[in-house]
Amino acid sequence: MRTHSRTSRRLAGLVAVVALGAGPVAGCAEDPAEPSGSAAYDGGTSGGGGGGTTLTVGVFGAFGLKEAGLYDEYMKLNKDVVVRQTSIERNENYYPQLLTHLGSGSGLADIQAVEVNNIAEITATQADKLMDLGRTEGVRKDSFLPWKWSQATTPGGKTVGLGTDIGPQGICYRRDLFAKAGLPTDRTAVGKLWAGDWRKYLAAGKRYKARAPRGTVFVDSAAGVMAAITGGHEKRFYDADGKVVYKTNPAVRGAWDTAAEFARTGLTGRLQQFTPAWDQGFANATFATVSCPAWMLGYIQDKAGEAGRGKWDVAAAPRPSNWGGSFLTVPETGRNKAAAARLAAWLTAPEQQAKLFEKRGSFPSARAAYDLPAVSGARHAYFGNAPMGRIFADAAQGVPVQIVGPKDLVIAQNLADIGMLQVDQKGRSSRQGWDAAVKAIDNALDR
Amino acid sequence: MAGVAGDATTAAPSGWQEGAAALPGAGYGDGEDRRREDRRRKDRDREDRARERRGRWHRWDTRWSPYAFVAPFFLFFAVFGLFPLLYTGWASLHRVELTSPDDMEWVGLHNFSRLLTDSFFWNALRNTVTIGLLSTVPQLLIALGVAHLLNHRLRGSTFFRVAVLTPYATSVAAATLVFVLLFGRDHGMINWGLGLAGLGAVDWQNGTWTSQLAVSTIVVWRWTGYNALIYLAAMRAVPDELYESAELDGASRLQQFRHVTLPSLRPTILFTCVVSTIGATQLFGEPLLFSGGAGATGGSDHQFQTLGLYLYEQGWVNLHLGRASAIAWAMFLILLIIGAVNRLITRRLRRSS
Numbered sequence: 001m002r003t004h005s006r007t008s009r010r011l012a013g014l015v016a017v018v019a020l021g022a023g024p025v026a027g028c029a030e031d032p033a034e035p036s037g038s039a040a041y042d043g044g045t046s047g048g049g050g051g052g053t054t055l056t057v058g059v060f061g062a063f064g065l066k067e068a069g070l071y072d073e074y075m076k077l078n079k080d081v082v083v084r085q086t087s088i089e090r091n092e093n094y095y096p097q098l099l100t101h102l103g104s105g106s107g108l109a110d111i112q113a114v115e116v117n118n119i120a121e122i123t124a125t126q127a128d129k130l131m132d133l134g135r136t137e138g139v140r141k142d143s144f145l146p147w148k149w150s151q152a153t154t155p156g157g158k159t160v161g162l163g164t165d166i167g168p169q170g171i172c173y174r175r176d177l178f179a180k181a182g183l184p185t186d187r188t189a190v191g192k193l194w195a196g197d198w199r200k201y202l203a204a205g206k207r208y209k210a211r212a213p214r215g216t217v218f219v220d221s222a223a224g225v226m227a228a229i230t231g232g233h234e235k236r237f238y239d240a241d242g243k244v245v246y247k248t249n250p251a252v253r254g255a256w257d258t259a260a261e262f263a264r265t266g267l268t269g270r271l272q273q274f275t276p277a278w279d280q281g282f283a284n285a286t287f288a289t290v291s292c293p294a295w296m297l298g299y300i301q302d303k304a305g306e307a308g309r310g311k312w313d314v315a316a317a318p319r320p321s322n323w324g325g326s327f328l329t330v331p332e333t334g335r336n337k338a339a340a341a342r343l344a345a346w347l348t349a350p351e352q353q354a355k356l357f358e359k360r361g362s363f364p365s366a367r368a369a370y371d372l373p374a375v376s377g378a379r380h381a382y383f384g385n386a387p388m389g390r391i392f393a394d395a396a397q398g399v400p401v402q403i404v405g406p407k408d409l410v411i412a413q414n415l416a417d418i419g420m421l422q423v424d425q426k427g428r429s430s431r432q433g434w435d436a437a438v439k440a441i442d443n444a445l446d447r
Numbered sequence: 448m449a450g451v452a453g454d455a456t457t458a459a460p461s462g463w464q465e466g467a468a469a470l471p472g473a474g475y476g477d478g479e480d481r482r483r484e485d486r487r488r489k490d491r492d493r494e495d496r497a498r499e500r501r502g503r504w505h506r507w508d509t510r511w512s513p514y515a516f517v518a519p520f521f522l523f524f525a526v527f528g529l530f531p532l533l534y535t536g537w538a539s540l541h542r543v544e545l546t547s548p549d550d551m552e553w554v555g556l557h558n559f560s561r562l563l564t565d566s567f568f569w570n571a572l573r574n575t576v577t578i579g580l581l582s583t584v585p586q587l588l589i590a591l592g593v594a595h596l597l598n599h600r601l602r603g604s605t606f607f608r609v610a611v612l613t614p615y616a617t618s619v620a621a622a623t624l625v626f627v628l629l630f631g632r633d634h635g636m637i638n639w640g641l642g643l644a645g646l647g648a649v650d651w652q653n654g655t656w657t658s659q660l661a662v663s664t665i666v667v668w669r670w671t672g673y674n675a676l677i678y679l680a681a682m683r684a685v686p687d688e689l690y691e692s693a694e695l696d697g698a699s700r701l702q703q704f705r706h707v708t709l710p711s712l713r714p715t716i717l718f719t720c721v722v723s724t725i726g727a728t729q730l731f732g733e734p735l736l737f738s739g740g741a742g743a744t745g746g747s748d749h750q751f752q753t754l755g756l757y758l759y760e761q762g763w764v765n766l767h768l769g770r771a772s773a774i775a776w777a778m779f780l781i782l783l784i785i786g787a788v789n790r791l792i793t794r795r796l797r798r799s800s
Contacts, residue, residue: 090740093763096762096763096764099766103545103547103548125547269633270632272738272739275738275740275741276624276628276631276739277631277632277634277739280633280634281633284633410764410765413742413744413764417741417744417747418744418747422747422748425650426748443565443567444760444765445765447544447767
């Protein structure tokens with residue numbers, strides 16, 4: 001579920017094209033699937049007969065369901081079902097294709113994943129082509145976070161998508177660089193350094209800069225800071241009536257100004273997230289912090305490699321904030337709709353979400369999973385054995401019910417990749433960057 | 448085929464009948480002769496008719512077979528070329544979104560008229576022209592030079608010929624990824640080299656000219672060998688006598704190239720110009736991937752967003768199919784204009800020579 005709102009789309013398609021398999025595939029296969037969590041679904045209903053049903057799951061990026069061994073486990077529980085996955089590396093390519101296929105009613109997988117920034121558009125425009133999963137047997141509304149559930153539910157009460165993960169954020173930081181810069185290194189102390197206010201994070205950045213180790217900066221990118229701050233507000237780009245309000249929303253402007261100050265005072269590495277240069281930044285340890293949703297931990301581990309083991313750690317973010325998350329939908333045209341809905345319900349059940357978190361770091365959207373030991377007791381060995389389960393669960397519970405709008409992705413993209421990037425990389429003024437972003441967004445929203 | 452088979456079956460029984468009739472009726476006078484004569488005439492008639500049938504088949508064959516042979520192309524063209532072209536034109540006259548492609552609202556020429564005031568469109572057009580020039584001109588010049596070198600007797604010439612074609616065989620994605628790393632700001636090899644030479648690092652991706660130069664480099668690298676082989680093929684067709692007499696006249700290699708090779712290659716050069724121009728107008732993969740997978744904006748300032756990229760952004764990121772279709776047709780019209788200009792030049796050149 002690596003759902004990165006922006007991530008997905010950029011998760012360097014080309015990197016994937018070339019380096020297929022070189023990346024995060026390692027190290028999941030050896031775990032035998034434990035049948036413990038799946039009591040709700042007694043598998044052997046139809047015995048191990050021949051024939052059977054093949055279910056396809058269409059995902060983007062390294063979604064994690066397969067990597068966490070969930071398909072294998074389901075197939076073991078249901079001998080008559082074969083689960084296959086098709087994956088498109090970038091959501092930017094995946095999503096238009098999904099829309100085209102929904103439009104023509106063909107070429108669809110039995111289950112299709114949808115990224116959180118697209119879910120509002122999907123719910124608003126494609127609901128009649130998707131099954132109402134709220135009525136699937138075994139799906140319990142109250143096991144999901146209420147805001148996650150409502151994001152994929154139409155005003156008429158049809159739930160077209162079941163939440164997989166969410167992206168509560170922490171701040172990942174390099175302990176070794178913090179020590180050299182004279183900042184605290186203990187994760188509780190680091191969290192206290194900026195607790196409650198993103199401006200304190202900025203202040204910490206200035207302290208870091210004063211004694212920064214050669215060739216390093218405090219944070220990777222201004223756009224990353226902006227995304228982290230806006231992710232903590234209930235109202236971002238749309239208001240509750242579905243009107244575009246980002247231009248006048250003080251929450252967005254506040255995030256913008258703070259992020260622009262990071263750029264202006266030279267605290268950023270002037271990188272663009274999810275590009276090869278950003279990956280090299282991890283590998284060469286050129287920045288000390290990055291705001292990291294739970295799903296990014298695996299990415300950092302992949303990019304920073306063995307050299308970074310034990311040097312990275314994760315602390316609480318200044319304020320609770322969410323970035324990314326996904327849903328599973330079942331198209332009406334599928335040949336095995338009922339079986340697909342059962343699989344989607346099983347994959348998003350709290351027990352499975354907990355397993356996904358354990359293996360892949362995708363944080364559950366099922367509140368019921370937070371009390372399972374797999375989540376509450378989770379530690380991340382690569383990140384200095386940080387109690388990531390507790391850190392992200394705390395963050396998740398502080399995240400407000402966020403209003404998502406149909407064009408969230410386009411607005412977020414242009415704010416980051418046009419506006420803030422100009423401020424960060426081209427040294428434009430905050431005003432110029434903002435105007436450029438607004439112009440691009442106006443053009444993009446105009447049909 | 449069917450006609451030939453029919454002849455064979457009719458011919459066999461007639462021969463047998465003849466033989467069978469001839470046995471008992473041998474030497475029985477005029478009546479017999481007349482009957483034989485009669486039968487022969489009938490046979491001849493039948494043969495004539497068969498020949499005529501064969502001829503008709505032949506005429507039909509020569510007349511329609513070529514159409515049958517080219518039909519698959521036209522069928523495919525109609526399905527995958529003409530229909531999309533026309534449908535795109537139809538869609539460009541509507542407001543239509545990818546979220547519901549069937550829901551079309553007629554807006555007339557609105558999508559086109561707005562392009563006239565769309566600064567992103569003009570920016571993309573300008574970028575397409577500059578990147579096109581930056582890539583096409585050096586590409587063809589280098590290709591000519593390479594072809595000229597390959598035209599000489601070289602040891603392992605096949606190796607070199609294959610070698611110049613390898614970039615063309617490489618996938619755009621793979622090649623561009625490597626170039627993105629080479630042109631990296633912080634850890635790129637080119638900046639490292641510049642540093643060794645005592646020069647400052649260049650932010651290749653962020654500058655307007657630097658980014659366009661970098662994108663052009665990828666294009667040049669990929670297509671030079673391809674054009675070189677086309678030139679080489681044309682050079683092979685230049686009669687040796689021309690070179691021999693030039694050599695007798697004491698012309699140097701360079702003079703031979705200028706006064707023999709170039710004039711003979713003129714039609715080929717024009718051809719590659721046209722093909723490269725079309726390619727440059729549609730430039731898409733290189734600038735898309737040059738941003739390191741960061742999307743279709745072509746840099747934070749749209750500094751290397753080409754028309755193809757802008758089309759993609761409108762259609763597949765912003766989901767506005769109508770607007771994207773209008774851009775597609777605008778590109779088509781631009782290509783038609785380029786084609787017309789090219790024809791004018793060709794005609795003038797032909798008249799002058």
